Amino acid sequence: MSESTDPNTTHSPSSPVQQEDILTDHEYDGIKEYDNPTPGWWNWLFIGTFVFSIFYFIFFHMGVGPSIESQYDAAQAAHIEVLFGDLGTLEPDQETILAYMNHADEKWLKRGASVFQQQCAKCHGSDGAGVAAPNMTDDKFIHVKKLEDIARVVAKGANKQLMPAWEKQLHPNDIVLVSAYVAKLRGDNLPTRGWAGAVGEPIDPWPTE
Amino acid sequence: MSQSPSADIAADSPARPAVERFSYDDAIVRKFTLATLIWGLVGMIAGLLIALQLAFPILNMGLEYTSFGRLRPLHTNAVIFAFAGNAIFAAIYYSTQRLLKTRMWSDLLGKLHFWGWQLIIVSAAVTLPLGITQGKEYAELEWPIDLLIAVVWVGFFGVNFFMTLKNRRERHMYVAIWFYIATIVTVAVLHVFNNLAVPILSGTVINSYPIYAGVQDAFMQWWYGHNAVAFFLTTPFLGLMYYFIPKAANRPVFSYRLSIIHFWSLVFIYIWAGPHHLHYTALPAWASTLGMLFSLMLWMPSWGGMINGLLTLRGAWHKVTADPVLKFFVVGVTFYGMSTFEGPMLSIKSVNALSHYTDWTIGHVHSGALGWNGFMTFGMMYWLLPRLFQTKLASKKLAEWHFWLGTIGILLYVVSMYVAGLTQGLMWRAFDANGNLKYEFIQTLTAIIPMYHVRVLGGMLYIGGVVCAAINYYKTWKSRPAKYEEPVHEAPALTPAYTDAPPPKTRLSEHGHPELAKKIDVWLQGHWHRRWERLPLKFTVFVIISVVVASLFEIIPTFLIKSNVPTISTVTPYSPLERFGFDIYKREGCYNCHSQMVRPIFSETVRYTGGYSKPGEFIFDRPFQWGSRRIGPDLHRVNVSVGKNPYWHYLHFMDPTRSEEDSIMPPYRWLATDTIAWDTIPARMKVANMLNPTEHKFPPEYMNRVVDHAKRQAMEIAERLEAGGGPAAETMADKEMIALIAYLEKLGDDISKTPDEEGEADATTEADDETLTVGAR
Numbered sequence: 013m014s015e016s017t018d019p020n021t022t023h024s025p026s027s028p029v030q031q032e033d034i035l036t037d038h039e040y041d042g043i044k045e046y047d048n049p050t051p052g053w054w055n056w057l058f059i060g061t062f063v064f065s066i067f068y069f070i071f072f073h074m075g076v077g078p079s080i081e082s083q084y085d086a087a088q089a090a091h092i093e094v095l096f097g098d099l100g101t102l103e104p105d106q107e108t109i110l111a112y113m114n115h116a117d118e119k120w121l122k123r124g125a126s127v128f129q130q131q132c133a134k135c136h137g138s139d140g141a142g143v144a145a146p147n148m149t150d151d152k153f154i155h156v157k158k159l160e161d162i163a164r165v166v167a168k169g170a171n172k173q174l175m176p177a178w179e180k181q182l183h184p185n186d187i188v189l190v191s192a193y194v195a196k197l198r199g200d201n202l203p204t205r206g207w208a209g210a211v212g213e214p215i216d217p218w219p220t221e
Numbered sequence: 222m223s224q225s226p227s228a229d230i231a232a233d234s235p236a237r238p239a240v241e242r243f244s245y246d247d248a249i250v251r252k253f254t255l256a257t258l259i260w261g262l263v264g265m266i267a268g269l270l271i272a273l274q275l276a277f278p279i280l281n282m283g284l285e286y287t288s289f290g291r292l293r294p295l296h297t298n299a300v301i302f303a304f305a306g307n308a309i310f311a312a313i314y315y316s317t318q319r320l321l322k323t324r325m326w327s328d329l330l331g332k333l334h335f336w337g338w339q340l341i342i343v344s345a346a347v348t349l350p351l352g353i354t355q356g357k358e359y360a361e362l363e364w365p366i367d368l369l370i371a372v373v374w375v376g377f378f379g380v381n382f383f384m385t386l387k388n389r390r391e392r393h394m395y396v397a398i399w400f401y402i403a404t405i406v407t408v409a410v411l412h413v414f415n416n417l418a419v420p421i422l423s424g425t426v427i428n429s430y431p432i433y434a435g436v437q438d439a440f441m442q443w444w445y446g447h448n449a450v451a452f453f454l455t456t457p458f459l460g461l462m463y464y465f466i467p468k469a470a471n472r473p474v475f476s477y478r479l480s481i482i483h484f485w486s487l488v489f490i491y492i493w494a495g496p497h498h499l500h501y502t503a504l505p506a507w508a509s510t511l512g513m514l515f516s517l518m519l520w521m522p523s524w525g526g527m528i529n530g531l532l533t534l535r536g537a538w539h540k541v542t543a544d545p546v547l548k549f550f551v552v553g554v555t556f557y558g559m560s561t562f563e564g565p566m567l568s569i570k571s572v573n574a575l576s577h578y579t580d581w582t583i584g585h586v587h588s589g590a591l592g593w594n595g596f597m598t599f600g601m602m603y604w605l606l607p608r609l610f611q612t613k614l615a616s617k618k619l620a621e622w623h624f625w626l627g628t629i630g631i632l633l634y635v636v637s638m639y640v641a642g643l644t645q646g647l648m649w650r651a652f653d654a655n656g657n658l659k660y661e662f663i664q665t666l667t668a669i670i671p672m673y674h675v676r677v678l679g680g681m682l683y684i685g686g687v688v689c690a691a692i693n694y695y696k697t698w699k700s701r702p703a704k705y706e707e708p709v710h711e712a713p714a715l716t717p718a719y720t721d722a723p724p725p726k727t728r729l730s731e732h733g734h735p736e737l738a739k740k741i742d743v744w745l746q747g748h749w750h751r752r753w754e755r756l757p758l759k760f761t762v763f764v765i766i767s768v769v770v771a772s773l774f775e776i777i778p779t780f781l782i783k784s785n786v787p788t789i790s791t792v793t794p795y796s797p798l799e800r801f802g803f804d805i806y807k808r809e810g811c812y813n814c815h816s817q818m819v820r821p822i823f824s825e826t827v828r829y830t831g832g833y834s835k836p837g838e839f840i841f842d843r844p845f846q847w848g849s850r851r852i853g854p855d856l857h858r859v860n861v862s863v864g865k866n867p868y869w870h871y872l873h874f875m876d877p878t879r880s881e882e883d884s885i886m887p888p889y890r891w892l893a894t895d896t897i898a899w900d901t902i903p904a905r906m907k908v909a910n911m912l913n914p915t916e917h918k919f920p921p922e923y924m925n926r927v928v929d930h931a932k933r934q935a936m937e938i939a940e941r942l943e944a945g946g947g948p949a950a951e952t953m954a955d956k957e958m959i960a961l962i963a964y965l966e967k968l969g970d971d972i973s974k975t976p977d978e979e980g981e982a983d984a985t986t987e988a989d990d991e992t993l994t995v996g997a998r
Binding site: 130 | 319322391393395396464468474475476477478479480486501506507510514515517520521522525528655657658661821822823826827830860861862864866868869871872873879880944947
């Protein structure tokens with residue numbers, strides 16, 4: 013390539029740019045091109061991304077690093093530990109539900125509330141007043157006569173799955189805790205917000221102990 | 222515009238060939254610049270409207286044609302294909318003629334290209350609000366328009382460009398031309414292969430189902446979607462940059478060798494990066510990893526373009542303060558550098574886990590679109606206007622106003638979206654000390670509404686700038702001469718005889734270096750590439766090879782390795798009514814706000830109970846509807862919490878604020894009055910059944926009665942709706958909402974069935990449905 017120095021260069025002689033400012037002999041519609049090398053930092057970063065990629069792929073796809081699924085499983089196990097610690101598995105019976113309705117540690121009712129807000133509030137309303145499903149705050153129930161019936165309806169569903177079955181989706185402890193929370197909603201007696209289907213009959217008050 | 226015929230060329234050949242006289246076709250460039258401005262305004266105003274709809278949902282206006290889900294594709298298609306599209310055509314038609322020293326091969330093809338493209342845009346503007354869509358992002362346009370795009374792009378634009386290249390009078394191709402070649406061939410490949418679909422031929426229906434389903438459709442879509450960014454919004458704009466920046470600054474390009482390396486690495490590496498749009502989805506992990514790693518490797522090739530753009534301005538920085546053209550270019554290239562750093566960063570899986578589905582992506586996209594594409598376009602526009610209209614730019618001051626309004630507009634837009642995205646991403650995953658999710662979905666939305674207001678302000682400022690450009694355009698055009706001069710240029714034709722310059726000598730000293738090192742050093746100086754630059758056919762073939770080989774490396778395993786999509790025995794094809802409901806979901810553009818992909822991230826499966834989404838769940842989804850954004854919550858497990866409760870869906874469609882006070886979703890009341898087009902169901906099912914895998918085909922006796930099946934299922938749902946408190950079953954059983962509910966009840970539900978339950982569920986409906994179970998097995 014024939015080379016010519018750039019007449020426009022005004023750098024000092026010591027400047028590294030100056031000694032590299034050599035034009036190629038190309039010209040297109042008046043556009044010229046320098047024959048500068050690619051910057052060193054650019055070369056090394058480019059090579060660096062290749063090297064990193066090779067190691068990353070080997071680490072995660074050749075049996076060394078964890079898969080996304082195993083990371084998920086680990087997170088789930090750790091989370092259940094945070095949630096329930098040494099609680100064990102709760103039985104969905106009247107005694108247990110009652111115990112958690114009146115538990116001294118209010119974190120259990122908060123857990124029930126959290127499950128309710130995530131899963132139940134869409135139809136039953138965030139306050140339980142019944143949007144597209146029966147009102148939980150009054151005394152009328154369709155499938156519930158006793159406390160443990162709440163847990164049963166939550167687990168198995170009702171009304172041809174209009175109320176879905178949760179036993180496959182929720183931890184057994186969550187079924188108990190959300191049942192306790194739902195039981196506590198009764199008595200708020202809010203006006204129904206949307207539900208216009210069947211509402212059932214008034215039932216006896218929950219037992220006190 | 223003086224054209225100095227290069228003396229070198231004549232000197233190359235022994236017998237000096239006859240000098241030819243020619244002029245350039247600037248009329249076509251004027252047309253494309255005008256279209257750029259008009260469609261730019263239209264597309265951006267559409268963007269402003271949908272931004273306003275998120276801040277003020279009332280602006281959905283209660284009409285199906287103006288709801289967010291239908292207008293958002295109109296905005297994206299208009300700004301990408303109409304605004305940026307016309308801008309790159311203007312750039313290519315102007316610069317190609319000058320870089321190749323020849324007029325475009327055919328004025329007629331140029332006109333057909335122009336008017337064909339405008340016809341495509343108008344068709345898009347009509348069909349998208351009507352809900353005629355393929356339901357794939359940035360590939361929404363339905364098959365008749367897709368065919369038109371293929372004809373206009375390849376038949377008019379491509380042929381005209383390559384014939385011009387063949388007839389050039391400049392021996393070597395400048396780097397801008399390389400980028401134009403890559404653009405034309407790759408966009409053609411992407412467009413054709415992503416849009417392969419079987420049309421539904423029934424009455425006036427314009428609809429189609431893609432030949433790919435689920436995971437594979439998602440892969441193809443983002444191979445296309447990502448590379449549309451690469452080869453529609455990047456390579457042509459780099460070509461534009463390589464022509465207009467040295468021209469405007471009157472400075473040589475910083476480094477020819479950098480051009481070579483960053484061009485080829487960009488073309489080869491970009492293609493692999495598509496799967497980074499699908500991290501933590503049901504896409505196989507290896508593909509996702511390749512997407513991430515190639516995105517990282519893409520960082521330096523992208524920055525190569527930025528370096529060559531910015532360092533070309535060395536020695537011209539004093540001009541930048543005075544010249545609006547250069548100001549636009551400097552900010553444009555800077556945004557290119559910023560977004561091509563941000564892109565690789567967002568492709569890192571753990572960053573993506575936070576950013577995906579949030580407005581961070583929207584901020585990223587707009588720093589590229591408004592900053593890079595927009596400002597490069599306007600820089601070019603202000604440089605071209607005096608030359609195209611052969612007069613002075615009407616107002617430099619107005620151009621300055623445009624620059625500052627635009628720059629402040631982008632900053633407000635981008636920063637507000639970063640804040641919104643980070644806020645939302647962090648709130649979605651937050652647990653309290655007891656292990657409960659800290660925020661309801663709606664809280665994560667209301668938290669970012671103030672940012673939506675800031676975004677609207679940013680968008681308004683940016684559009685204000687474009688209005689300044691429109692005024693300037695008009696005034697400049699007004700002061701044009703009565704008749705444009707058409708300068709005649711002279712250059713000799715190319716002769717077949719040509720000897721390349723001899724290879725350079727090694728820069729290493731004669732002794733103390735092995736022969737191989739010397740050879741490598743010679744190779745590194747790139748003289749071989751100089752030879753390619755005068756062989757356009759060979760050059761084009763190499764580009765195609767780079768692009769296609771890179772694509773096949775990912776496509777072939779995605780389609781052929783069975784373990785990528787493990788079969789789930791309980792997943793069955795859509796029933797006729799569900800299939801019709803799917804098409805309504807697609808028509809209304811639900812995927813613009815809702816994802817259908819619960820990621821294997823623990824906070825997600827807590828929020829969207831029912832387990833993370835598995836690849837085998839999507840094998841009947843044509844097109845896949847995973848979405849890319851969660852303005853509303855994910856819907857894949859909507860069944861788990863809503864159950865078989867049509868009344869909830871009914872209330873929610875009629876008035877979303879009824880179930881969620883702060884919801885910004887528009888009401889979909891027309892779904893309760895518009896009736897199901899029963900007569901189109903057989904055609905839909907015929908195509909669906911044809912495309913479904915052999916083991917899942919419905920038998921002919923079922924296919925003959927698809928309308929009966931649909932009506933029966935509709936009545937069953939309508940009765941459940943009535944039982945919950947909804948309107949009478951007879952009035953609702955033929956309404957579109959019932960079909961959509963049927964689809965939503967099916968969505969993500971099969972996986973929770975046990976094989977026995979599946980039989981049970983079918984047995985509960987009419988006995989006739991046994992054929993469904995048989996066919997579905």
